[in-house]
Amino acid sequence: MKNRNIYFALALAILLLVFGVWLLTFFRSTLATKRLAQEDAAVKQSAAPPSARPFFNPPRPEDAPENIRAEVMLGYKIMTETKKYAGEYSKNDLSCSSCHFDGGRSLNTISLVGVGATYPRFRGRQDYTVDLAMRVQDCFQRSMNGVAPALDSQVMQSLLVYMQWISKDIPIYSKLPWALPADLGNPHKADLGNGGKVYADVCARCHGDAGQGTPIAPPLWGEGSYNDGAGMHRVSTFSVFAWRFMPKNAPSLTQEQAIDVTGFVNARPRPQFVSAGPDKIKRVIPLPEGK
Ligand code: HEC
Ligand code: HEC
Incomplete structure (x- = not known):
């Protein structure tokens, strides 16, 4: 009688142990599967192709994160009131916004949304690859009939931070549907x-x-x-x-x-462009034949 009880208790203990071990492995494996599934989803998401078509939705300057907001705001002011905020570099009565309406944030203008994601790039005028700072210097020397701000000037740095901000979420080197076409494609001769x-x-x-x-x-x-x-x-x-x-x-x-x-x-008179230096730098990496 006593022995039977002991055997019974022993069998029960073994059964409980087996059940416990099974329970443990069951939960561990379901947890693991869940985590794997999550990881899998994350990997899939990161491998997903960026949206093929860049979306025009530039953020407002005042919504920039705190660590760059002051520079973004200054960049925007330089664009819209160039004489006041960058008068030492600009020698005419225009602002950048005269041609890039609303600091280039408008769709119905020579928009600058996306420039932060599409430079450096090759430019026919210079015959070499220019970055965004060089491109900005060009508009100062020509469109503003002025002088190029140095790379380490406050004006240049603020403009670059501003342009980078309004290019937020534009995929790197995507084709911008709002870029200005090169010409009207109309053979009419000017009268x-x-x-x-x-x-x-x-x-x-x-x-x-x-x-x-x-x-x-x-x-x-x-x-x-x-x-x-x-x-x-x-x-x-x-x-x-x-x-x-x-x-x-x-x-x-x-x-x-x-x-x-x-x-x-x-045909009306206007200031003459005076080159500040050699406008052509010899290309280091020649283009392939026929280009
Ligand atoms: C008189 C008009 C005019 C003014 C003023 C002007 N720009 Fe431009 N800007 C242009 C034109 C035209 C282009 C070339 C657009 C094209 O061919 O795609 C251009 C191009 C640019 C680009 C390159 C855009 C791109 O998509 O490649 C940047 C950056 C730029 N300008 C910045 C400025 C800044 C900064 C100022 C003020 C300091 C300024 N511009 C003032 C007319 C102007
Ligand atoms: C209702 C007023 C208005 C009329 C009419 C108008 N413009 Fe403009 N234009 C503007 C304004 C305003 C700007 C500058 C945009 C800004 O600062 O936001 C501008 C900018 C320009 C610019 C670039 C900046 C510059 O001064 O070089 C050119 C080029 C231009 N206009 C050409 C023309 C031509 C050509 C006509 C006639 C077919 C014309 N505009 C008619 C209001 C007008």
């Missing part, structure tokens, strides 16, 4: 007489009878304007800009009118 008429009828009320600018719009030619080395001085760029964006907020020109008024404005 300067008609261009003068378009100017007087459509543009003069904002830009002034003599292209000198008014309190509501910047100058288009003369001492206060961009120089003849600027991108806007190219017939192709000016005509695309005028056709797409002018008058501001209510573009109304036909392509032919845009080309005519381009011819007219381009």
Whole structure:
């Protein structure tokens, strides 16, 4: 009788032990599977291709993280009030925003959203690869008819931080659908007489009878304007800009009118670009044959 009880207790103990061990391994394995599944999902997510189409949604300067906010805000002010915040480098009456509306944050302009993700890159004008700082220096020397801010200047650094911020979430080297096309693709030859008429009828009320600018719009030619080395001085760029964006907020020109008024404005006097140094640096890595 006593022996049977002992055997019974022993059997029960062994059974409990086996059950316990089984229980332990069961939970450990389900936990492990769960964790593996989680890890798997994480890996899948990180390996997912970036969205093929960059999305236009630039963040506001004031929403920048605290550690960069002051510089982002200063960069934005330099863009929109260039004379006040970068007067030592800019020698005309324009702001960067005269052409890159709202500090380049607008879609209906030469937008700068994404430049932080698409430089450095090769540029035909220089015939070598330029980074964003060199590109900014170029707009100072030509579009602002001024002098290039040094890389370690407050102005340059703030502009770079600002442009990087408004390029947030744009995949590196993605093709930006909002980039300005090189030209209108229209073979029309400029008729300067008609261009003068378009100017007087459509543009003069904002830009002034003599292209000198008014309190509501910047100058288009003369001492206060961009120089003849600027991108806007190219017939192709000016005509695309005028056709797409002018008058501001209510573009109304036909392509032919845009080309005519381009011819007219381009024939007016403006400051001359003076190269500060050799504009061409010998390319270190030659392009493959035929390029
Ligand atoms: C008179 C008009 C004008 C003004 C003013 C101007 N820019 Fe530009 N900017 C242009 C044009 C035109 C381009 C070339 C656009 C193109 O061909 O894609 C350009 C291009 C750029 C680019 C490269 C954009 C890209 O997508 O590759 C940067 C960066 C830039 N400008 C910064 C500035 C800054 C900073 C200022 C002020 C210091 C400024 N710009 C003032 C007309 C202007
Ligand atoms: C309703 C007023 C208005 C009219 C009309 C207008 N513009 Fe503008 N334009 C502006 C403003 C404002 C800006 C500067 C944008 C800013 O600072 O946000 C500008 C900027 C420009 C610029 C780049 C900056 C510069 O001064 O070089 C060009 C080029 C330009 N306009 C061409 C034209 C042409 C060509 C016409 C006529 C077809 C025209 N605009 C008609 C308001 C106007």
